Amino acid sequence: MGHCLGILYIEGGYLTEISSEGTKVEHVDYAISPQAHTPMYLMHKFWARKPHNVVGEYIEHYSKKGEIVLDPFVGSGVTAIEALKRGRKAIATDLDPMATFITRINRENL
């Protein structure tokens, strides 16, 4: 994500981060209500599937269009698909070939 080459330090007991562009990183410190899965995420039952809108909001917050989002434990593909939907590039890997298969099928249906 965009700021991953920044600086981390403790300020007033809180972990503070300066981005690679020199600005203080404001973290997501509010609750995001999960929405129901959309049809594309229901073609296959995957118990650990994360809510697409929550993942999507984190991607919006922590990366910019054109940047690369990496998910090495992609599972049902939510992070990769939400990244692509928001104009990011995505790298998605998983130990389980079924996970990358589901992700590939979802990408083809974007």
Ligand SMILES: C[S@@+](CC[C@H](N)C(=O)[O-])C[C@H]1O[C@@H](n2cnc3c(N)ncnc32)[C@H](O)[C@@H]1O
């Ligand atoms: C909790 S699921 C991820 C769920 C995903 N965030 C989603 O929303 O669908 C964890 C995934 O990590 C994969 N995994 C576990 N250990 C792994 C490893 N050592 N290397 C790669 N993938 C691994 C599992 O196969 C599983 O698909």
